[in-house]
Amino acid sequence: MGNIIKKEILEYISSPKFVFTFLLCTILILLSVYTGINSYRAELREYNSAVALNRKNLETQPSYQALAGIGTKINKPPQVLSTIVTGVQDAVGRQASVNIAYDPNLIDSKYNSNPMFAVFGELDLALIIKIVLSLFAILFTYDAIAGERERGTLKLALSNRVPRDKLILGKAVGGFISLMVPFIVPFVMGLIILVIYPDVTLLKDDWMRIGLIFILFLLYLSVFFSLGLFISTRTGSSSTSLFILLFIWVTFIFIIPKGAVIAAREFNPIPSVHEVTAQKDAFLQEIQGSGQGLARDWMKENPGDGTPEYQDRFRAFLEELQQSLTDKIDAQNSALEEEHQAKRRKQQNLAMNLSRLSPASTMIFGAMRLGKTGINEHERFVNSIKTYKPVFTKWANSKMMATLNLSGQGEQPKPDISDMPMHEFKPESLRDSFAKALPDFVIMIMMIIVFLTGSFVSFLRYDVR
Amino acid sequence: MLQAENLTKRYDDGVLALDSMSLEVKEGEIFCLLGANGAGKTTTINLFLNFIEPTEGRALINGIDVNKDPLDAKGYVSFVSENVMLYPNFTARQNLDYFAKLGGKSGLTKDDYYLCMSQVGLQEEAFESRLKNFSKGMRQKLGIAIAIIKDAPNILLDEPTSGLDPKAAAEFINTISTLREEGKSILMCTHDIFRAKEISDRVGIMKEGQLVMVRSSDEFTGENLEKIYLEYMREAVS
Numbered sequence: 001m002g003n004i005i006k007k008e009i010l011e012y013i014s015s016p017k018f019v020f021t022f023l024l025c026t027i028l029i030l031l032s033v034y035t036g037i038n039s040y041r042a043e044l045r046e047y048n049s050a051v052a053l054n055r056k057n058l059e060t061q062p063s064y065q066a067l068a069g070i071g072t073k074i075n076k077p078p079q080v081l082s083t084i085v086t087g088v089q090d091a092v093g094r095q096a097s098v099n100i101a102y103d104p105n106l107i108d109s110k111y112n113s114n115p116m117f118a119v120f121g122e123l124d125l126a127l128i129i130k131i132v133l134s135l136f137a138i139l140f141t142y143d144a145i146a147g148e149r150e151r152g153t154l155k156l157a158l159s160n161r162v163p164r165d166k167l168i169l170g171k172a173v174g175g176f177i178s179l180m181v182p183f184i185v186p187f188v189m190g191l192i193i194l195v196i197y198p199d200v201t202l203l204k205d206d207w208m209r210i211g212l213i214f215i216l217f218l219l220y221l222s223v224f225f226s227l228g229l230f231i232s233t234r235t236g237s238s239s240t241s242l243f244i245l246l247f248i249w250v251t252f253i254f255i256i257p258k259g260a261v262i263a264a265r266e267f268n269p270i271p272s273v274h275e276v277t278a279q280k281d282a283f284l285q286e287i288q289g290s291g292q293g294l295a296r297d298w299m300k301e302n303p304g305d306g307t308p309e310y311q312d313r314f315r316a317f318l319e320e321l322q323q324s325l326t327d328k329i330d331a332q333n334s335a336l337e338e339e340h341q342a343k344r345r346k347q348q349n350l351a352m353n354l355s356r357l358s359p360a361s362t363m364i365f366g367a368m369r370l371g372k373t374g375i376n377e378h379e380r381f382v383n384s385i386k387t388y389k390p391v392f393t394k395w396a397n398s399k400m401m402a403t404l405n406l407s408g409q410g411e412q413p414k415p416d417i418s419d420m421p422m423h424e425f426k427p428e429s430l431r432d433s434f435a436k437a438l439p440d441f442v443i444m445i446m447m448i449i450v451f452l453t454g455s456f457v458s459f460l461r462y463d464v465r
Numbered sequence: 466m467l468q469a470e471n472l473t474k475r476y477d478d479g480v481l482a483l484d485s486m487s488l489e490v491k492e493g494e495i496f497c498l499l500g501a502n503g504a505g506k507t508t509t510i511n512l513f514l515n516f517i518e519p520t521e522g523r524a525l526i527n528g529i530d531v532n533k534d535p536l537d538a539k540g541y542v543s544f545v546s547e548n549v550m551l552y553p554n555f556t557a558r559q560n561l562d563y564f565a566k567l568g569g570k571s572g573l574t575k576d577d578y579y580l581c582m583s584q585v586g587l588q589e590e591a592f593e594s595r596l597k598n599f600s601k602g603m604r605q606k607l608g609i610a611i612a613i614i615k616d617a618p619n620i621l622l623d624e625p626t627s628g629l630d631p632k633a634a635a636e637f638i639n640t641i642s643t644l645r646e647e648g649k650s651i652l653m654c655t656h657d658i659f660r661a662k663e664i665s666d667r668v669g670i671m672k673e674g675q676l677v678m679v680r681s682s683d684e685f686t687g688e689n690l691e692k693i694y695l696e697y698m699r700e701a702v703s
């Protein structure tokens with residue numbers, strides 16, 4: 001079998017398609033890593049300056065009231081693995097304002113701040129693997145059997161004492177090794193660039209994630225490789241094999257992922273974000289009106305004499321009222337948000353599960369999960385901000401009430417943010433990410449087993465004439 | 466030795482490609498099968514190589530039933546096809562090396578390969594040239610080199626001179642004659658009546674899956690083989 005493997009490798013390596021594939025993969029992979037690094041460094045600079053600016057902004061607010069109204073800005077830290085898998089991070093917001101009134105939402109996505117990025121999209125490694133290398137995997141295998149049949153070499157080979165299973169196994173192993181060269185060599189070169197670049201710090205956790213993403217990429221390419229081999233054993237001519245494979249490729253890469261989203265939207269419709277926001281705004285207005293009414297009622301029931309005792313009582317009432325109104329707003333908003341999120345998650349899960357029929361979706365979901373750049377990590381970040389909001393509100397309210405000056409005389413004290421609770425976000429652990437990405441690994445392994453078994457069974461009965 | 470005993474092949478669509486064919490090709494003998502397209506010549510070769518299974522009868526290589534023990538039987542046969550394409554990005558030696566190893570010949574040196582290629586009339590400068598630069602005649606020569614290097618006692622040739630110019634065809638026939646002298650049993654399917662007459666020890670004419678006539682070289686020396694062949698073909702048409 002060594003002879004067959006060696007011949008396969010030699011045949012691929014000496015062919016123009018290998019040289020072309022190798023060159024193109026090297027250019028694309030290195031370019032993707034380079035643009036990924038530059039993009040990450042720019043994001044990192046923006047993040048650091050946004051954090052510093054926010055702190056300065058908070059410190060320079062004239063009063064706690066002003067601070068509570070403007071709120072603090074929470075910035076999403078860029079992920080170092082976005083250099084490999086951009087995920088959804090360019091499309092979703094990077095900054096959220098947390099104040100006492102509104103429900104926080106991430107805004108200012110990269111695409112929003114500069115639509116040119118959206119026009120051309122991000123050229124990340126995952127995209128290159130998904131589209132370009134999967135196509136190369138097909139181009140490597142479409143004539144693996146059918147082409148040998150056309151050349152007459154299959155007849156010649158099988159006129160010898162060579163078992164068919166051994167021949168196809170040798171071809172599969174040799175072909176796969178040949179396909180891996182144009183992927184692995186530039187990938188390693190890309191990692192070296194990643195390591196030597198300043199500002200890019202990869203921790204042990206990141207390296208383990210890169211290792212898992214690499215395995216995921218290998219599995220993905222193996223799916224297309226085994227599919228190519230399978231179709232090649234099912235067809236008599238290489239042109240038919242190529243045509244069928246291109247059809248399947250388009251289905252896997254474009255039709256299934258898009259179709260799954262459309263189908264999920266049809267089967268599971270959800271109210272739009274604008275509808276939810278309108279509901280929130282209506283409730284806010286209602287609650288603000290009732291708050292003003294309650295304040296008026298209190299003042300009617302407690303005619304003011306302007307004494308410090310009265311002021312203290314009024315301040316205590318206002319603090320209690322403010323807190324109760326904020327709690328009601330938060331409770332209502334979070335109920336609306338939870339309901340909307342639950343519906344959206346259901347729709348999202350349906351879309352994701354349907355699209356997992358395509359290895360392209362499976363690979364991207366797994367890679368985004370491991371790269372911490374996926375939808376789930378975004379949602380975790382948004383939830384962490386939502387959890388932080390009442391903490392900030394409570395602190396801001398207490399500070400506002402403590403410094404409320406009803407007489408309107410004298411200056412408001414400058415805010416001191418040294419005891420302000422800070423937002424904290426703990427990214428998903430490697431163990432959790434892997435556990436959640438495991439089904440994607442399993443799906444691809446299953447696909448490989450099915451296609452390879454199909455190839456073996458088909459080839460055992462293949463008409464070599 | 467190659468033997469066909471009542472060998473029959475009927476395809477799933479009902480077409481009878483080979484009808485109770487019996488023949489024997491002895492050691493040191495060249496047996497040429499003549500016939501029109503679809504007469505069953507290539508089907509016979511395919512049955513000997515176990516590429517298809519017989520409906521009835523059996524094909525034997527050195528006494529081994531091809532259908533029962535195909536891998537063992539294939540150890541005793543070499544095959545040269547009509548249009549030897551091989552691997553265009555490999556050199557002649559690389560092609561030869563690959564198929565020699567598939568044929569069970571390991572440990573051969575570069576000199577062994579060069580000698581074999583010289584034997585079939587390939588020029589020295591072609592040994593390390595890529596096959597994509599080869600003419601059809603050169604590829605056919607390499608095809609016979611692959612058969613020779615396997616050193617099997619039986620050789621199956623399927624239209625080996627088809628498309629070759631007269632000089633290349635003559636060289637090819639010379640090589641086949643040499644192999645006969647070495648004691649190989651050679652079964653050659655061809656359209657080429659003149660080459661068949663020139664080289665074969667026996668000739669069989671096939672028509673609609675049947676072996677309708679077998680003559681030895683002694684028998685057709687004084688006859689016009691072309692005339693006999695055409696008469697059989699005319700009968701087939703009428």
